[in-house]
Amino acid sequence: MRQFRRAYAISRKDIESYYGKPPLVTWGLLFPAVLLLSLYVKDPTTYLAIAPGIIAMTLLFGSTSMAAIVVTFEKRAGTFQRLLLAPLSMRTIILGKAASASAYGLATALVLTLGLKFALGMTLVDPVIFLVGLILGASCFSLLGLTAAVIVREVFEAMTLMNFVRFPVLFISGVFMPLSQLPSWLQPLALLSPLTYVVDLLQIGVTGRSAIGGPVVSVLAGLLFLLASALLAELLFRRAAFQ
Numbered sequence: 001m002r003q004f005r006r007a008y009a010i011s012r013k014d015i016e017s018y019y020g021k022p023p024l025v026t027w028g029l030l031f032p033a034v035l036l037l038s039l040y041v042k043d044p045t046t047y048l049a050i051a052p053g054i055i056a057m058t059l060l061f062g063s064t065s066m067a068a069i070v071v072t073f074e075k076r077a078g079t080f081q082r083l084l085l086a087p088l089s090m091r092t093i094i095l096g097k098a099a100s101a102s103a104y105g106l107a108t109a110l111v112l113t114l115g116l117k118f119a120l121g122m123t124l125v126d127p128v129i130f131l132v133g134l135i136l137g138a139s140c141f142s143l144l145g146l147t148a149a150v151i152v153r154e155v156f157e158a159m160t161l162m163n164f165v166r167f168p169v170l171f172i173s174g175v176f177m178p179l180s181q182l183p184s185w186l187q188p189l190a191l192l193s194p195l196t197y198v199v200d201l202l203q204i205g206v207t208g209r210s211a212i213g214g215p216v217v218s219v220l221a222g223l224l225f226l227l228a229s230a231l232l233a234e235l236l237f238r239r240a241a242f243q
Helices: 003-020 022-042 047-077 079-085 089-119 129-149 157-171 196-205 214-241
Strands: none
Touching: 003 047, 003 079, 003 089, 047 157, 047 196, 047 214, 079 089, 079 196, 089 129, 089 214, 129 157, 129 196, 129 214, 157 196, 196 214
């Protein structure tokens, strides 16, 4: 219980110091909102087909970017190394950092979801599955952001490294088109992306339809990616502590 309180203190400090800035909140919401609005204006009858993917994209970019920004800023200031040397378990530090980044990603995704619901009439067929998808996605993406940030020093280096991964997976994970419409040689690659399963869970929540095999498959796959991300983050954080 004491370690959870310490993780909460780390998370709260990050939120108060970095995430509450108006420019960051605006940045996290403006692009996906404008993209969805433009699609709605073009064809109001089909925007729901892409809405879950845009929400997942918001979650991906919000959680990974904020995790990377905090760690790289603290590495430049020297506070990150002191945190690693503090009498805290490595998992406590990772939990605190990941929780704050997840909270930012969840907040932006939920605001976008509420905007779609009340402004454009989007309905949730299965709110529980939708929320599970958001939580799994935010947790996994924030850990991936931490792993990218801990191996570089500058913010632009972390962003460049993550963009090498983020932009390609956007086009193979069902964000802009259904998996069934992908070329046959790309479909196996889509199953290696955690974003694929997050999009599927959100799609089930909004429309009730799954492109993979139902919510159980996507939840189990999401949990596997979450475990792998946590283990990788812990390995890299321990390595950083001895550099």
